Amino acid sequence: MSEDYARCLIATHALRSAIEPWLSAHPLSDEAFRPTFALKELSDDCADLGLSVSGSTFEVPFEPTKENWFGALYVMEGSSLGAPVLMSMARKLGYDGSFGARHLAVQLKARQTWRQFIDIFEEVPGLDISASADTARKLFSIALSHK
Secondary structure, three states: OOHHHHHHHHHHHHHHHHHHHHHHHOOOOOOOOOOOOOHHHHHHHHHHOOOOOOOOOOOOOOOOOHHHHHHHHHHHHHHHHOHHHHHHHHHHOOOEOOEEOHHHHHHHHOOHHHHHHHHHHOOOOOOOHHHHHHHHHHHHHHHHHOO
16 A cells, blocks of 8 residues: 555545535535535545544534535535546555545546536525635645645
C-alpha cells in the first residue's frame, strides 16, 4: 500500500464523515438533486487496507444555509472530477471497485451528476454564489489541512 494513498483515504474519510451527514441533515428539498455519497464505500476501503479512521473527522463549521449547502456540494461533487486519475493510481496499487477503491468507483459512476449539479447551482433563485464559493474554499482548505 502506498503511504500517499493511505493518507488520501484517511483525509477523504475525515471530510466525508463530517460533510455527508451534514448534507443529509440539511437537505434542500426544493432542489431536484441527490448528492453522491460514498462514505460507506470509503469506510470499507479503509477497512480493506487496515486503516484506522476512528476519530478522524471534524465539526462542520457552517450554518445550514442554502449558500453553505451548495458550497459544500461544490467540493463534494467536484471530487468526482478527479476520480479517474485517482482510480488509475489505485489500480496500479492493486485496488479496484471491489477492494480498496470502492469509493472511487462510486464517484466514477456519478460523474454525470457534476453537470447536473452545476446546472442547478447556476439557476438557484436568490443564491449568493460568492458566499457559496467562500464555503467551498473553506471546506477545501479544511480537507487539504487534514493530517
